[in-house]
Amino acid sequence: MDALSRFFWFCSGIHQPTLEKHPTEHNKYVGIGATIFFTGLFAALSGGYAMYFVFKGDTAAVLFAVFFGILWGLAIFNMDRYIVSSINKNASSTKQILQATPRILLAIMIGMVISRPLELKIFDKEIKERLKVSYLNNQRSKIDTLNKAFTNKYTIELNKLQEVKAQRDSVESGIKSDRQKLNFEVFGTKTTETSGVMGYGPYAKRKEEELKQRQQNLDSLNADVRRMEHFVDGRKQFDGLLAERLYTGKQLDSLASIAGFADRNWALGQLSFNTDGSRDTTTALAVTFIGLLFIFFECLPVFVKMMSSRGPYDRAVENLEFSQIHTSEKDRDFEVEVTDGVHDTRVTSAIEKQKEILTKL
Structure with missing residues (x-):
């Protein structure tokens, strides 16, 4: 526990020898350091997940994701550590707010960057x-x-x-009607166009000759249709129409699985809307609040540092800084005095040498 506490003290950016003298302040800075550490951890997971989708399909995708995740997490950790440690608790409340404002804005931006890849993972099924x-x-x-x-x-x-097809259909329909009339004539069915006498008479023979002629015409039209359809199919093949088909369910699953970061990010934004374009309030609120949660978590170390009262550690640090500044100023003044004294001695020696030369002359 002592080693873990010291690690979190390091994460909070405090001066450990000074903090060790004030046990009442230990837990406060353990909490601040732990918050900064877990923020960096979330940043590493977020950055690694995002980079994994950038290089997804590559054999080294996992290696790139781990490397970038660690690098991104350390960068965010170092930035958060600086943000928190740079807030001066010995200043007035107004000055502290002015100091914290740009740091809070920066924390909000970091929170937005961290939250997006994690939101992509949370809504993975809906995005697909x-x-x-x-x-x-x-x-x-x-x-x-x-x-x-x-x-x-x-x-x-x-x-x-289309014109040839229409002619073919018309001829085919006429042949069907005439064939029915021929059957009526042969079997003695009485209609307005048949005699009603059973047998193969002159009318039936004439109808059969007409049917043969029309059948030849139909065969010719069918040949023309096939020839023109072959030409159209060849043109479709040449222009790429026949190669395009609607995706199957298996193809859609594969495409959704290998989707890149940009496509998934777009789909996450579209979850706030239904397929018909109407607003999906429930999903929109869920996405918004998850993003706000990570933003608040990123700003939490700054808020904790600002809300905490000025404790003995802060007073001790102020005294230590004042002492160091005072010592530094004394050392600087001493160096100036020594430098001035050497300068005066050199000037006096030069004047005496000039007097000796004049005396000799």
Whole structure:
């Protein structure tokens, strides 16, 4: 416990020999140091997680994440340690607030940077689902865009194909109707266009010849349709339309798993809105309060230092600083006096030498 307390004292940035003389102040600075330490720890986890997604897929992704996490955590730890230790408790309340204001703003910025990657991990499942919807919509939009561009490019050919198909359908429908009439004539079914006499008579023979002619016409139209469809399919293959398909569920899972930091950060921002564009108040508040929690945690060491009363340690540090400043000023004055004395001796010696030379002359 003594070693752990000393470690947290180091984290708080205090002068340990002075603090050891004031046991009543020990726990306060243990708490401040522990807060600074865990802030740096959270920063390391946050930075490492963010860097892991930057290099995700690389064989050295874990190594990069660990290295950057440690480096980022130490940087934030050192900055927090300086921020807290630089607040002068011996100054007036107004001066302390002025000292702390830029440090609080800096702490807020650090808290925002730390909280974002951790928020990405907390809402990981929701982010993946939102990314799947986004990827599917983007793929659908891409296919629609390609289809529109293809339609505009081959408008004449596509219109001709539709005309030929319409003719084919019309001929096919007519053949079906005439074949039914032929059956009615052969089997003696009485209609407005049949005689009602059973047998294969002249009317039936004429109808059969017409059907053969129309069937040849239909075969020709079908050949034209197949030829034009082959041409259109070839153009679609050339323009890349046939290669584009909507993603399957397995493909969407894979894309969401390898999504980069920018995509995940965008999806986290979109969680505050429903898919129809309306505001999702519940999720928006959850994301906001988690971010505020980390920001408050980052500012907590500064707040604790400001709210704490001026204790014996602060008075002792003030006296120690005053003593060091006073000693430094005395040493400086002594050096000036010694320097001035040497200067006077040299001037006197030079004057005497000049007098001797004049006397000889």
